[in-house]
Amino acid sequence: MKYALKFAYDGQAFEGYARQPGMRTVEGEVIETMQSLGIIEDPRSNAFQSASRTDRGVSAAGNVIAVVTGFDKDALIPALNSKLDGAVFWGIAQVEGGFNARHARERWYRYILHRTRMPDPNELQTAANQFVGEHDFCDYAKKDTGEENTVLTINSIDINGNADFIFIDIKAERFLWQMVRRLVSSMMDGGTGPAPAENLILMDVAYDFPFNEPTEKGTPFLKHHISARTRAEAMSQIDKIITSA
Structure with missing residues (x-):
């Protein structure tokens, strides 16, 4: 059977998402845990796929x-969930054999800013509106990634x-x-580098x-020390999602 599994993780508990030799990454930990439990033998033969490979430090x-x-x-x-640390699985769906996790209908990202010294929300919305719709976003992506379709x-x-x-x-x-x-x-101050x-x-x-x-409710996800208030708010929002599942 083929399954799609939904999960959350603390990006600061890992050294990135994609598997890297000698590094603790989200994908690497999930694959190793699945192998240790006998869920899969290896990623290729068990058609392991990730929907999104988030940047280092980004949570989900x-x-x-x-x-x-x-x-x-x-x-x-x-x-x-009995084996993983820093990640929690909370949703499952049986899917067709041809299902591709990368082919999602929509992805939703949330960026959290503390209000101290931040632009007025109305000004941010005005700046944001220019990006809605179809555009070429080549100037808003990391260069030299091999991505050809930037529209x-x-x-x-x-x-x-x-x-x-x-x-x-x-x-x-x-x-x-x-x-x-x-x-x-760009919305905040016209910058071009990543926030x-x-x-x-x-x-x-x-x-x-x-x-x-x-059947069992989710368990509290915040296992790691978080110093920044905005970071704590991010983890709090993840907690609310998975503990209400």
Whole structure:
């Protein structure tokens, strides 16, 4: 059977997402855990895929992996969560054999800013509106990545928040490398470099089917010391998503 699994992780607990020899990465830890539990033999033969490979320091509330396995469906999430540190699986869906995790309907990122010395939200929204729709975003991506198609469509950018924080929610089918962080930098002060990674969350990767939630409620996710207030807010939002599952 092939399954899509939704999970959250603390980006600062890892040295990036993609597997790297000798480094503790999100993808590497998930694959090693699956192998140790007998869920997969190796990534290639079990068709392991990641929906989004987030930058180092970026966290996620709803990234997705896909895998082919004969492991019991109801036991998958409890088994993974019993072994993983810094990541929590909280949703599962059985999918067709041809399902490709990369081909999502929409990806939703949220960037969190503390209100202290930040631009007025209305000014941010005005700056954000110019990016909505179809544009060539080559100037808002890391150079020399081999990405040929830099024209894409941003579905929406919404600015909201609370008394302490401003949230920049950006939704699109796909993004270029560092694109969200560079857009945020441009909105804030016209900069071209990427904004800091630690305040960015991949909130969700959406498809045209729902994910079933496990019978047991999620467990608190905040296991690591977080010093910055904005970072604590990011982890708090991830906690709310997975503990309400």
